[in-house]
Amino acid sequence: MSNKEMVDIYILGKKYTVPASLTIMDSMEYAGYQLKRGCGCRAGFCGACATIYRIKGEKELKVSLACQTKVEDGMYLTQIPFFPGDKKIYDINKLEANADTMAQLYPEIYSCIGCNSCTKGCPQDLNVMQYIAYAQRGELEKCAEESFNCVMCGICASRCPAGITHYQVGILARRLNGKYIAPPTEHLHKRVAEIQEGKHDASLKELMSKNTDELKELYNSRDIEK
Amino acid sequence: MYTAQIRELIKKVEATRSARLGSDFPRMTPEQREEVLKEYHPDYKEKGFRKLRIGVNQGDKVPLELADVLEVKSRLGNIELDLNKVHYDVDVLIIGGGGAGASAALEAHQKGANVLIATKLRFGDANTMMAQGGIQAADKPEDSPAQHYLDVMGGGHYSNKKELVQALVKDAPDVIKWLNDLGMMFDKEEDGTMVTTHGGGTSRKRMHAAADYTGAEIMRVLRDEVLNREIPVVEFSPAVELILDSDGKAAGAVLYNVETEEYLIAKAKTVIIATGGAGRLHYQGFPTSNHYGATADGLVMGYRAGAELIFADTIQYHPTGAAFPPQIFGSLVTEKVRSLGATPINSEGEQFVFHLETRDVEASAIIRECLGNNKGIETPTGVKCVWLDTPLIEMMHGEGTIEKRLPAMYTMYKKVGIDMRKDPILIYPTLHYQNGGLLIDEHGQTKIENLYVAGEAAGGIHGRNRLMGNSLLDILVYGRRAGTHAGQKSKDVEVKELKLDHVNAYHQSMEENGIQTDETSPMILPHYTHGRE
Ligand SMILES: Cc1cc2nc3c(=O)[nH]c(=O)nc-3n(C[C@H](O)[C@H](O)[C@H](O)COP(=O)(O)OP(=O)(O)OC[C@H]3O[C@@H](n4cnc5c(N)ncnc54)[C@H](O)[C@@H]3O)c2cc1C
Ligand code: FES
Numbered sequence: 001m002s003n004k005e006m007v008d009i010y011i012l013g014k015k016y017t018v019p020a021s022l023t024i025m026d027s028m029e030y031a032g033y034q035l036k037r038g039c040g041c042r043a044g045f046c047g048a049c050a051t052i053y054r055i056k057g058e059k060e061l062k063v064s065l066a067c068q069t070k071v072e073d074g075m076y077l078t079q080i081p082f083f084p085g086d087k088k089i090y091d092i093n094k095l096e097a098n099a100d101t102m103a104q105l106y107p108e109i110y111s112c113i114g115c116n117s118c119t120k121g122c123p124q125d126l127n128v129m130q131y132i133a134y135a136q137r138g139e140l141e142k143c144a145e146e147s148f149n150c151v152m153c154g155i156c157a158s159r160c161p162a163g164i165t166h167y168q169v170g171i172l173a174r175r176l177n178g179k180y181i182a183p184p185t186e187h188l189h190k191r192v193a194e195i196q197e198g199k200h201d202a203s204l205k206e207l208m209s210k211n212t213d214e215l216k217e218l219y220n221s222r223d224i225e226k
Numbered sequence: 227m228y229t230a231q232i233r234e235l236i237k238k239v240e241a242t243r244s245a246r247l248g249s250d251f252p253r254m255t256p257e258q259r260e261e262v263l264k265e266y267h268p269d270y271k272e273k274g275f276r277k278l279r280i281g282v283n284q285g286d287k288v289p290l291e292l293a294d295v296l297e298v299k300s301r302l303g304n305i306e307l308d309l310n311k312v313h314y315d316v317d318v319l320i321i322g323g324g325g326a327g328a329s330a331a332l333e334a335h336q337k338g339a340n341v342l343i344a345t346k347l348r349f350g351d352a353n354t355m356m357a358q359g360g361i362q363a364a365d366k367p368e369d370s371p372a373q374h375y376l377d378v379m380g381g382g383h384y385s386n387k388k389e390l391v392q393a394l395v396k397d398a399p400d401v402i403k404w405l406n407d408l409g410m411m412f413d414k415e416e417d418g419t420m421v422t423t424h425g426g427g428t429s430r431k432r433m434h435a436a437a438d439y440t441g442a443e444i445m446r447v448l449r450d451e452v453l454n455r456e457i458p459v460v461e462f463s464p465a466v467e468l469i470l471d472s473d474g475k476a477a478g479a480v481l482y483n484v485e486t487e488e489y490l491i492a493k494a495k496t497v498i499i500a501t502g503g504a505g506r507l508h509y510q511g512f513p514t515s516n517h518y519g520a521t522a523d524g525l526v527m528g529y530r531a532g533a534e535l536i537f538a539d540t541i542q543y544h545p546t547g548a549a550f551p552p553q554i555f556g557s558l559v560t561e562k563v564r565s566l567g568a569t570p571i572n573s574e575g576e577q578f579v580f581h582l583e584t585r586d587v588e589a590s591a592i593i594r595e596c597l598g599n600n601k602g603i604e605t606p607t608g609v610k611c612v613w614l615d616t617p618l619i620e621m622m623h624g625e626g627t628i629e630k631r632l633p634a635m636y637t638m639y640k641k642v643g644i645d646m647r648k649d650p651i652l653i654y655p656t657l658h659y660q661n662g663g664l665l666i667d668e669h670g671q672t673k674i675e676n677l678y679v680a681g682e683a684a685g686g687i688h689g690r691n692r693l694m695g696n697s698l699l700d701i702l703v704y705g706r707r708a709g710t711h712a713g714q715k716s717k718d719v720e721v722k723e724l725k726l727d728h729v730n731a732y733h734q735s736m737e738e739n740g741i742q743t744d745e746t747s748p749m750i751l752p753h754y755t756h757g758r759e
Contacts, residue, residue, distance in 0.1 A: 022756060023553050029754040036462065036484050036751065040351030041517045043557045044638060045442055048351050068641055070553060089454050092409055124637065144411060149439065149633055152446065171450050175409030178447075182411065183418035191365040191399040203372040204392055212384045219380035220256060224429045225368065
């Protein structure tokens with residue numbers, strides 16, 4: 001970091017001066033924190049680091065992932081280390097992939113008032129309100145596709161006036177889609193059966209009996225699928 | 227956002243692009259591979275390693291940073307603990323809530339065992355969540371478990387434990403089926419055929435994926451299922467030491483509540499270590515792609531208890547870590563970017579290595595291009611690196627491919643103002659994976675009775691080098707195997723008196739070997755200051 005431009009940020013209201021090139025997460029560490037909560041993958045995949053902030057002088061509250069967002073001058077911030085979302089318990093084997101299932105497990109989706117706060121808050125740029133609409137209508141495949149990049153950070157749910165836990169609706173839709181709606185894979189079932197019947201035992205046993213030189217020979221001359 | 231200076235350099239890549247498109251760059255010969263590994267792979271750098279002075283692997287070399295956490299005192303050294311004050315009493319204790327831990331929990335629960343998962347961060351804050359590229363399994367007609375076996379052995383330079391490889395490739399199709407039945411959304415054709423691609427070192431296209439959120443999709447589904455089965459999970463409660471009983475068998479662990487700073491005793495009939503990798507030890511100063519909790523805790527606890535390490539000196543540096551901009555430094559650029567056709571390019575706009583060599587070879591070739599041939603690019607922050615020519619992907623597979631098949635990558639770069647569909651990206655190897663770990667058998671058992679290891683903490687399966695897509699596979703194959711076996715076995719175990727004698731013995735041995743230190747381990751959480759003085 002050669003040209004160190006610095007900015008002032010306020011972590012839980014306390015002022016710290018940090019390099020402008022840092023993410024919110026790194027800036028907290030620069031300020032002296034050893035993170036316990038609010039830090040998982042550090043790469044935008046796990047949703048551990050939801051953060052709420054406001055820039056000095058502005059009205060709007062913003063939400064983002066601390067590991068994916070650079071600090072800005074005058075940022076007042078706090079993390080949302082835990083969100084008490086509602087997850088329903090179910091047996092995936094006993095469900096049907098339709099709107100009734102959604103209505104039974106997450107009836108609050110029908111209380112959506114269309115404020116779009118969920119979508120505005122999503123750090124993954126998902127159209128959250130849209131995927132909830134798909135869930136309401138039982139269009140589970142669309143709900144699954146639309147919610148696919150969800151990191152379950154909870155920001156959407158934290159802003160919802162209707163008390164919807166969107167990300168739990170999303171995962172239910174995805175699991176129903178993967179299990180019941182997506183086409184079954186014939187070649188997979190066939191191979192699993194072959195293995196159970198012992199059809200691949202002999203070829204594996206033969207390879208296992210080879211010494212390193214023999215294996216090397218086979219490896220170096222193996223044909224490679226185009 | 228690229229600076230004007232970098233923009234200027236991109237022109238050289240653009241100038242050669244159309245000529246490179248469709249031309250085959252030759253793979254290295256076996257001799258060329260040996261040579262580049264010897265000269266440029268960090269594992270061959272003697273100064274990065276030292277020999278262990280105590281324990282089962284006394285005399286074996288391991289990375290300095292690992293030795294530094296193995297050869298120090300237990301965190302429990304000066305702490306008074308009443309081992310009879312048991313807070314959790316279960317059949318199977320699973321340490322670590324990643325993919326290996328979750329799959330072990332499901333199978334042990336299936337066997338009727340009373341299971342507890344104790345994990346360091348939140349359930350699912352784990353390397354598994356970050357895996358993008360895919361998972362291997364030989365389930366297509368033109369492929370076979372034997373073909374898969376050959377690839378694994380060749381990739382591992384024939385050092386792998388054969389029985390472990392056999393179990394890996396044989397269980398693989400069933401793992402995919404298991405995930406599919408749990409509702410994982412695999413990439414499929416309309417007729418249900420799996421969309422599969424090559425990975426470095428594969429001879430068949432057997433990489434299954436869920437876009438480039440493969441690990442996240444696996445983790446989300448497994449976590450949801452563990453919660454549905456109401457298996458208890460305690461978060462922010464890492465294990466800091468194993469507990470053995472008076473017969474020397476594994477019998478639980480001491481957990482540390484990082485918030486209340488209390489130590490809690492978890493008693494169990496069988497124990498599964500599923501704590502994952504060690505990227506956050508930053509071997510040889512490399513940045514890492516790993517999650518925040520990857521600090522080799524499982525290796526430390528297991529080693530103190532007498533479990534054996536294997537191949538702990540072999541580390542996987544992923545060829546393509548992000549080198550620019552600094553916010554994403556070290557983050558992974560999934561191998562799938564190369565599987566889909568992007569190739570490494572030097573400062574002159576030339577390709578210098580086949581894009582799908584095994585990872586160790588590919589990474590070494592990139593290091594050679596920068597340090598040996600001096601044909602790297604230097605970023606404004608002084609990092610040497612090379613290009614990965616991503617626009618090739620859409621020229622080969624059509625517009626929209628990147629957004630559809632690599633949404634996580636596309637989003638990561640978009641957030642930092644780079645459009646990888648139009649511009650190449652800058653990459654350099656990043657510390658990615660520990661190839662070795664604690665030695666296991668086909669059931670995930672160590673030589674300490676009732677102690678199992680699964681996932682990245684285990685060693686032997688991949689030998690000295692793992693191929694992409696075989697780790698997500700192994701954590702599930704061995705997570706399930708360990709869970710099943712430990713769940714079953716727990717029915718016949720009677721735990722004797724709980725002891726930490728092995729810790730005292732380890733301290734004693736340190737003293738006898740003249741090792742003096744006040745440092746303690748496991749590390750639990752890394753400490754970063756980002757250059758603050
Ligand atoms: C960025 C990235 C991309 C990858 N891509 C691929 C890929 O495409 N294909 C592939 O096959 N592999 C890939 N890998 C490798 C693969 O994802 C990992 O090796 C694998 O997921 C490890 O699973 P695990 O369950 O063993 O460990 P993890 O998933 O890391 O889980 C370990 C868990 O244990 C916890 N823990 C650690 N210490 C303690 C303690 N003391 N007490 C309690 N809990 C503890 C951790 O916090 C974590 O939650 C990738 C890895 C990374 C980092
Ligand atoms: S730490 Fe995982 S998303 Fe930020």
